[in-house]
Amino acid sequence: MIDLSNISSLPPDGAHKHASKEHLKELREELFELQNVFYADGRFGLLIILQGMDASGKDGVCRHVMTAMNPMGVQVKSFKKPTELELQQDFLWRIYPHFPAKRMIQVFNRSYYEDILVPTVEATHSKAVIAQRYTLINAVEENLDLNNIHVLKFFLQISREEQAERIAERKTLPDKKWKYNHADEISDAKWKHYRQTYEQIINGCQDKPWHIIPADKRWYRNEQVAIIIRDHLKGLGLKYPA
């Protein structure tokens, strides 16, 4: 069982900003090469799921890690609050068209996990509906995997204090202001409820395991996500077709 309250949002002792940033440069070069052979190899697809509290750095990961790769083979889809039209459909309806084909790396910036998270915290759906979503999501991920579409799931672990600081920045910094949404400012009680629900999700959907990334420091977060993607791609035995 993963207990999020016992997982630090800070880098471990011994991590250093400068070294991490230098390492990220190398990792980006590796990712650039690996994604090229991943595309050419053609046997696999890859789905990368980014989840985390508001301001935990999902956009930052897209900006600093995913940009290392050729966008011809890498797409990011951000899932916002469902529209009226989307709410007339089953929750996976807006998701399914974006699952990756073979050769492609697809990033979900938020995902179908929001369809468990928000209904649980806001109590908009019955327990039976929510329980079935766990079952279905596990079945979908297993099915993708058997079809050689691998799933890498990241939870960006940020502290309440760091989150507050980032949201405050959004109110003042000219290049961050556009991201400010008063709905991001939630009570301590609700924050706790979101974290508990994330914990349930992470433990309830562990068939394809979650990577919990300490995300208070952007430089450490970026490096760690890049390492995990690099290691996954490296493990595939990719090769250029003869």
Add this chain to the structure above:
Amino acid sequence: MIDLSNISSLPPDGAHKHASKEHLKELREELFELQNVFYADGRFGLLIILQGMDASGKDGVCRHVMTAMNPMGVQVKSFKKPTELELQQDFLWRIYPHFPAKRMIQVFNRSYYEDILVPTVEATHSKAVIAQRYTLINAVEENLDLNNIHVLKFFLQISREEQAERIAERKTLPDKKWKYNHADEISDAKWKHYRQTYEQIINGCQDKPWHIIPADKRWYRNEQVAIIIRDHLKGLGLKYPA
């Protein structure tokens, strides 16, 4: 356990062609009214799945039953052999966008069940992949149901003899010729394998039960399908919003 070899493809004693056809006219009027209030009511969606051997009458059901209803609220999607593009994706990728929204009646003329059927008979996929498709399909149908998208599944049961006759007609009748495909002519052994696989599918995906329709007589088949859809719609307690 449903044993298809024990289910007749012929109407029961006492069924009469003329009476059935007259009844269908009434049923069509009922369906016309019911679909209108279904649309206005807005709480539900309906997915109707038509499966059956080649020439078992799936197109005929669309033509003689579904036409009773306003096409503004009724859509038919026919799933053919997957294309090269579709094969690069998970098997539900081409399906999901066509699941009905609330208010809508969506007919699948063939469906995701083909993605168990054909891979099993043609042995194109591993047992693990096929087993996971059963799991996933059951989870999807349960999820749709919990979202008020109901699923009605029909298997059109036709005899080998009647099928052979209809395929022979396709070779000669001018208005049927366009439907002829030499791939429909399969050996007795393969026919049996298809029927066994259908039996596995029907028994393995019974959470939302199958309706087995004796389909050697078109008039009986149409009447029975119309009755089941009518009864389902009637059971919903539909009403025009105030």
